[in-house]
Amino acid sequence: MLSDITDKDIEFKDYKKQSDIHGTALYPAVMIAPIQKKILKELLSEDNTIHTVFDPFHGSGTALYEASTLSSDIDVIGCDINPLANLFTRVKLEGINIQHIYKDIDSLKSFINTSSTVQIEKLSFHKIEKWFKPDIIDALSLLKSAITNIKCKRNRLYFWYMLSDIIRKYSNTRSTTYKLHIRPQTMIDSLPSGDCLIEDYISRVEKNVNKFKYHTSKYKLYKEDILSKIKHFHSNNFDISITSPPYGDNATTVPYGQFSMLSLYIIDKKDLKLEGWELENYSIIDNHSLGGKKSKVVLSDFEKSLLEPYLSKIKESMHKKVITFFSDYFSFLKELVRVTNKYIIITLGHRTVDRVKINLTQITQDYLVQYHFNNILTRTRDIKKKRIPKVTSIVDDQPVSSMNKEYISIFQYQE
Ligand SMILES: C[S@@+](CC[C@H](N)C(=O)[O-])C[C@H]1O[C@@H](n2cnc3c(N)ncnc32)[C@H](O)[C@@H]1O
Incomplete structure (x- = not known):
């Protein structure tokens, strides 16, 4: 009871x-x-x-x-x-599309492996160089192009989801706080390379597939x-x-918005539910x-x-x-x-x-x-x-x- x-x-x-x-x-x-x-x-x-x-x-x-x-x-x-x-x-709630997921992971890998033959659009947003080293920007730009290329929406959203922790882990912001707070230079210098980032990402995507097999259509979410x-x-x-x-x-308790901004600037806008004001600056979500x-x-x-x-x-x-x-x-x-x-x-x-x-x-x-x-x-x-x-x-x-x-x-x- x-x-x-x-x-x-x-x-x-x-x-x-x-x-x-x-x-x-x-x-x-x-x-x-x-x-x-x-x-x-x-x-x-x-x-x-x-x-x-x-x-x-x-x-x-x-x-x-x-x-x-x-x-x-x-x-x-x-x-x-x-x-x-x-x-x-x-x-x-949506989970992955099981029929397509392994094919989509293969497409993602092959896009990455043949990336030297295609033009990759370089990520750019306000203060990006403050928050990421140049090789990390290149690796994230490549992943963004590879994910955008996936046709199945449910799987594409899963790929964005799995990118979020990677973005924070390889960024110049400290992992000890939810705020954006720059790491000391010595720590930034010793961050793993863009190649490690890509390897880490693919391994997480593959490892977690089994946890996203649940699916429901009986839900409604409002952003x-x-x-x-x-x-x-x-x-x-x-x-x-x-x-x-x-x-x-949020500003003096938990800054959910600030925590999310690096991911929000990187994930394709078309796959986010946005009213239009959310990306104006790093504090706007917390202020709203x-x-x-x-x-x-x-x-x-x-x-x-x-x-x-x-x-x-x-x-x-x-x-x-x-x-x-x-x-x-x-x-x-x-x-x-x-x-x-x-x-x-x-x-x-x-x-x-x-x-x-x-x-x-x-x-x-x-x-x-x-x-x-x-x-x-x-x-x-x-x-x-x-x-x-x-x-x-x-x-x-x-x-x-x-x-x-x-x-x-x-x-x-x-x-
Ligand atoms: C304590 S967290 C909820 C965590 C959630 N229970 C979980 O397990 O992940 C509070 C949430 O309230 C949201 N929030 C803050 N102000 C809001 C508002 N005015 N309208 C809607 N959501 C808001 C934040 O974005 C944050 O995700």
């Missing part, structure tokens, strides 16, 4: 993403797949009227993929503002800002909403994300009262970024309760601002209960490995801790 799930049951200490589809490409702050699967499985076995699962911030598609593989009766619907997240999730998209869904449209939203503005926009902030008295215990301890110059984030977050929650029919499952972390830990789980519970979504279960889990260190900075000689626990809360609509 759902209520029997303990903190221990969701530890999954030995779970390694590398063993399944979720470890095939890196994306920041992903959910732990077996946790989402366990909860969804319980709910589906307790209630056989569940047919739609919605993730409004789907990221790399962890929850949607797990929901979809649990039952062929389930339609999964998702939204994310980041075109790389959209591509990742699409590839996980949009959820704050506008969610208004267009009918009330009670989704039986379950399962998600992990950003815990603060939850809490990033400079739009007018309007909080109700009730919303203000939820933030007051924290704001009263945070210095005034830092209030704006907290309030801006929560203004978006509350607008989102208000619509989420309208479009969700039965359950909301939400994974949250608590960020620290001015040494004050903001209890997003409590704030969310207090908000949702006003709309008849009662908290039926909350479980806590230690975050094992993080790119953000547990201690992020020292203020007034005191270490300031970053998030090191996550909270999974389940809410049920009860009239």
Whole structure:
């Protein structure tokens, strides 16, 4: 039963993403797949009227993929503002075209082997030389031409997906942070060559084929800002909403956009879902994300009262970024309760601002209960490995801790 799930049951200490589809490409702050699967499985076995699962911030598609593989009766619907997240999730749900994949891998290899006889268009975008060495630019240009040449769209998207980790690994940006942050010159000098990159890429493409054999057509993904998209869904449209939203503005928490930009500049635009503004600069996706926009902030008295215990301890110059984030977050929650029919499952972390830990789980519970979504279960889990260190900075000689626990809360609509 759902209520029997303990903190221990969701530890999954030995779970390694590398063993399944979720470890095939890196994306920041992903959910732990077996946790989402366990909860969804319980709910589906307790209630056989569940047919739609919605993730409004789907990221790399962890929850949607797990929901979809649990039952062929389930339609999964998702939204994310980041075109790389959209591509990742699409590839996980669509899978590869098994009949053509080996032929397509052979075509890719033969294109690469005969590349000296064809004109390869050299990659070019703003600051490319800062982020890649010349032989890496040549190797990536060759791979881009080879992938663009693949006719089968499902397989082409898989090839782009597999290129994303390679792009980061061979770039001049550090692997210790999701931000774009240049490596020291000595490390750049010792990066492997463009030839190694191509070999590494082909080997990953071949090695991971078996993880992409699942296919569903019962999905719908939106590459949009959820704050506008969610208004267009009918009330009670989704039986379950399962998600992990950003815990603060991207710029000062997790820069999903910046993490994705090098891939987004390289992948063929025709194979990305773009509204048109996403490639304007390296920070634009983060600036358009939850809490990033400079739009007018309007909080109700009730919303203000939820933030007051924290704001009263945070210095005034830092209030704006907290309030801006929560203004978006509350607008989102208000619509989420309208479009969700039965359950909301939400994974949250608590960020620290001015040494004050903001209890997003409590704030969310207090908000949702006003709309008849009662908290039926909350479980806590230690975050094992993080790119953000547990201690992020020292203020007034005191270490300031970053998030090191996550909270999974389940809410049920009860009239
Ligand atoms: C914590 S991540 C989700 C990770 C996901 N659960 C997974 O397992 O991969 C939050 C996601 O919210 C997206 N996001 C931020 N602001 C958004 C907005 N206004 N509309 C839609 N998506 C947004 C980010 O691009 C990011 O992918």
